[in-house]
Amino acid sequence: MKKFIALALASVMTLSLAACGGGSDAPASDVAGTAISGDTIKIGVFEPTTGENGGGGMQEVLGIRYANTIVPTVDINGTTYNIELVEVDNQSDKTAAVTAAQSLISSGVVGVLGSYGSGVSIAAGQTFAEAGVPAIGCSCTNPQVTAGNDFYFRTCFLDPFQGTVMASYAAEEMGYKTAAIVSQNGDDYSTGIAAYFKQAFEQLGGTIVADETYQTNESDFNAILTTVKQSEAECVFIPCSIATATLILPQAKANGLQAHILGSDTWENESIVIAAGDAAEGVVFSTFFDENDESTPMAKDFVNGFKAYLNEDAQRITLNGGTDGVAAVSALGYDGYMTMVTALASLDGTEGDLTSVNLRDALAAVNYDGVTGNITFSETGDANKDAAYLKKVEDGKFVFVKKQIDETK
Amino acid sequence: MTSTAFLQYCLTGISIGGIYALIAIGYTMVYGILRLINFAHGDIFMMAAYFMIFAMVDFALPWYVSIVIVLAATVLLGVVIEKVAYKPLRNSPRMSIMISAIGVSYLLQNLATYLFSALPKGYPKIDFLMKTITIGGISTSVVTFITPILTLVFVFVLLQLINHTKIGMAMRAVSKDFETSQLMGIKINRVISFTFVIGCFLAGVGSILYFTPRPSVYPLVGSLPGLKCFIAAVFGGIGSIPGAMLGGFVIGLSETFIKAAGYSEFSDVFTFILLIVVLLFKPTGLFGEKITEKV
Numbered sequence: 049m050k051k052f053i054a055l056a057l058a059s060v061m062t063l064s065l066a067a068c069g070g071g072s073d074a075p076a077s078d079v080a081g082t083a084i085s086g087d088t089i090k091i092g093v094f095e096p097t098t099g100e101n102g103g104g105g106m107q108e109v110l111g112i113r114y115a116n117t118i119v120p121t122v123d124i125n126g127t128t129y130n131i132e133l134v135e136v137d138n139q140s141d142k143t144a145a146v147t148a149a150q151s152l153i154s155s156g157v158v159g160v161l162g163s164y165g166s167g168v169s170i171a172a173g174q175t176f177a178e179a180g181v182p183a184i185g186c187s188c189t190n191p192q193v194t195a196g197n198d199f200y201f202r203t204c205f206l207d208p209f210q211g212t213v214m215a216s217y218a219a220e221e222m223g224y225k226t227a228a229i230v231s232q233n234g235d236d237y238s239t240g241i242a243a244y245f246k247q248a249f250e251q252l253g254g255t256i257v258a259d260e261t262y263q264t265n266e267s268d269f270n271a272i273l274t275t276v277k278q279s280e281a282e283c284v285f286i287p288c289s290i291a292t293a294t295l296i297l298p299q300a301k302a303n304g305l306q307a308h309i310l311g312s313d314t315w316e317n318e319s320i321v322i323a324a325g326d327a328a329e330g331v332v333f334s335t336f337f338d339e340n341d342e343s344t345p346m347a348k349d350f351v352n353g354f355k356a357y358l359n360e361d362a363q364r365i366t367l368n369g370g371t372d373g374v375a376a377v378s379a380l381g382y383d384g385y386m387t388m389v390t391a392l393a394s395l396d397g398t399e400g401d402l403t404s405v406n407l408r409d410a411l412a413a414v415n416y417d418g419v420t421g422n423i424t425f426s427e428t429g430d431a432n433k434d435a436a437y438l439k440k441v442e443d444g445k446f447v448f449v450k451k452q453i454d455e456t457k
Numbered sequence: 458m459t460s461t462a463f464l465q466y467c468l469t470g471i472s473i474g475g476i477y478a479l480i481a482i483g484y485t486m487v488y489g490i491l492r493l494i495n496f497a498h499g500d501i502f503m504m505a506a507y508f509m510i511f512a513m514v515d516f517a518l519p520w521y522v523s524i525v526i527v528l529a530a531t532v533l534l535g536v537v538i539e540k541v542a543y544k545p546l547r548n549s550p551r552m553s554i555m556i557s558a559i560g561v562s563y564l565l566q567n568l569a570t571y572l573f574s575a576l577p578k579g580y581p582k583i584d585f586l587m588k589t590i591t592i593g594g595i596s597t598s599v600v601t602f603i604t605p606i607l608t609l610v611f612v613f614v615l616l617q618l619i620n621h622t623k624i625g626m627a628m629r630a631v632s633k634d635f636e637t638s639q640l641m642g643i644k645i646n647r648v649i650s651f652t653f654v655i656g657c658f659l660a661g662v663g664s665i666l667y668f669t670p671r672p673s674v675y676p677l678v679g680s681l682p683g684l685k686c687f688i689a690a691v692f693g694g695i696g697s698i699p700g701a702m703l704g705g706f707v708i709g710l711s712e713t714f715i716k717a718a719g720y721s722e723f724s725d726v727f728t729f730i731l732l733i734v735v736l737l738f739k740p741t742g743l744f745g746e747k748i749t750e751k752v
Binding site for chain 2: 265274294
């Protein structure tokens with residue numbers, strides 16, 4: 049009964065939203081954007097702090113807040129502007145995301161950071177583009193986020209690359225011939241990366257012996273895991289949210305699943321290891337940065353600084369999932385903010401009114417050396433990054449396995 | 458499908474079905490006595506999970522003490538809800554009390570969101586329940602294995618209680634005819650409170666068995682299992698305890714086999730279609746009594 053009422057309400061809301069958004073497919077150059085006025089520049093933080101991705105989204109927010117304490121101002125044309133963060137919660141929900149994006153626009157932000165989770169970013173992309181406000185996605189890896197949207201940029205690598213990296217690790221490094229895939233039905237991130245993994249793994253001569261899906265907010269994976277076990281796959285690739293990973297690992301162990309569990313970038317999160325304990329041992333996943341990589345010297349400083357920032361306040365530790373471990377998404381949040389500030393600073397010398405459209409043009413030409421590597425944007429707005437890092441869970445710690453370079457770039 | 462796989466699916470299905478059965482009994486008993494569909498039941502199940510987190514994580518109590526506290530707190534919550542939200546409406550039209558139940562459901566969900574935040578919280582681990590055991594080719598956790606056994610034991614005890622004790626007789630009398638049994642000197646409030654005690658006790662047990670192998674608790678976690686158990690109760694014939702148990706097992710097994718066949722997106726759909734089919738062809742459910750309208 050409740051479900052029906054909720055469904056009916058949701059569809060009414062969706063319809064009314066669709067009615068509001070119709071008929072304004074203006075090309076990028078025509079939009080006016082938001083002008084910078086006064087001595088404050090508002091940057092929107094568009095992240096989920098509740099819902100399925102609430103935990104990871106919060107860690108990204110922490111990275112952005114930390115970056116804001118490091119560089120709280122920017123000088124443009126002789127004026128020192130304070131940078132104010134305007135945070136909204138997109139609730140990991142595609143409908144709520146559009147509302148959250150509109151509230152950011154109406155509060156007068158000139159740039160937006162986020163979001164964790166590709167689905168919500170795709171849903172809100174059009175809102176930002178129509179308002180002429182540029183957005184930098186920090187950790188959303190699905191190609192559709194930036195495709196066809198002049199105002200969306202991103203600081204991380206993409207799912208096709210990530211899927212290939214994991215597939216080549218499984219097929220070439222480990223020599224697996226058979227693999228199973230478990231992905232979340234209707235989730236752009238999960239199904240996207242699963243498809244790229246499948247494609248790459250099959251190209252490398254492997255066979256996908258089980259391709260299973262589960263529903264959002266599913267908590268019982270026993271049936272799916274039994275199917276995977278039965279397929280006798282040598283490894284199982286599970287691109288999923290942190291919440292799902294903490295549920296699926298103990299169940300896989302109890303189920304006696306022998307297949308090697310491979311994860312995606314979301315898995316770089318200590319709360320998974322804390323919750324799942326020894327069930328997480330041996331899991332291998334791809335991620336965005338490694339603090340010991342010498343080609344990114346800023347990484348070490350960031351890790352130390354961010355740890356100190358977290359330890360200053362017990363509340364921050366709680367929000368970070370109960371540890372002072374540095375998640376890759378925090379690093380990407382930091383890089384996203386710094387990229388935005390670098391682009392703002394490059395507006396120095398621009399004549400006339402400063403608007404968010406100027407900021408977009410500055411972002412397209414930005415060049416910033418970040419924690420997760422050098423950031424310049426391609427035509428589509430994606431960071432020209434060619435490296436992914438593989439890590440493994442050993443004795444409850446993340447251990448660096450290898451750095452994978454994209455040879456097609 | 459090999460026979461080991463088949464047995465493993467069966468065990469998974471019976472185990473989740475057992476939990477559904479325990480919760481469905483709460484729906485069916487309250488309906489039997491009050492003719493009320495207690496929509497807040499799924500949320501009482503959710504609150505029981507938060508009580509466990511409080512007891513074991515925040516107060517660091519050992520598991521055996523925690524379980525007692527959780528069951529006591531859940532029972533208390535159920536009885537308080539009955540006294541505050543249902544009792545004052547006992548003589549109102551039946552629709553009012555049902556709307557009150559929906560209100561309590563939303564109240565509990567939003568209260569939990571306000572108090573504990575919407576972020577999923579980890580459910581504490583009870584080590585011996587999570588041990589892996591292997592029987593033949595089937596590997597599973599202790600809790601999955603003992604859930605159906607516990608369910609059968611509880612249903613057996615409950616049936617004895619209803620059929621062979623004084624309070625049980627009173628309950629049967631009240632469910633037959635509310636007003637007459639009141640005239641015969643049955644303390645109606647005691648019987649109703651007792652019904653809620655049993656229903657919430659079983660929801661508390663179900664909660665421990667459900668969340669131990671699925672350790673993620675958030676404020677809306679009770680709503681879908683709650684609906685499924687309501688369907689289980691309707692399927693078995695609302696008001697009938699063996700019916701609710703059977704309904705729970707049928708839904709648990711069919712859900713698992715649909716997922717096993719690779720159609721996980723249809724597992725919930727099936728459950729709701731089952732509700733529609735039952736309502737269309739056998740509205741009183743498998744074991745439901747035929748109600749003849751008296752004029």
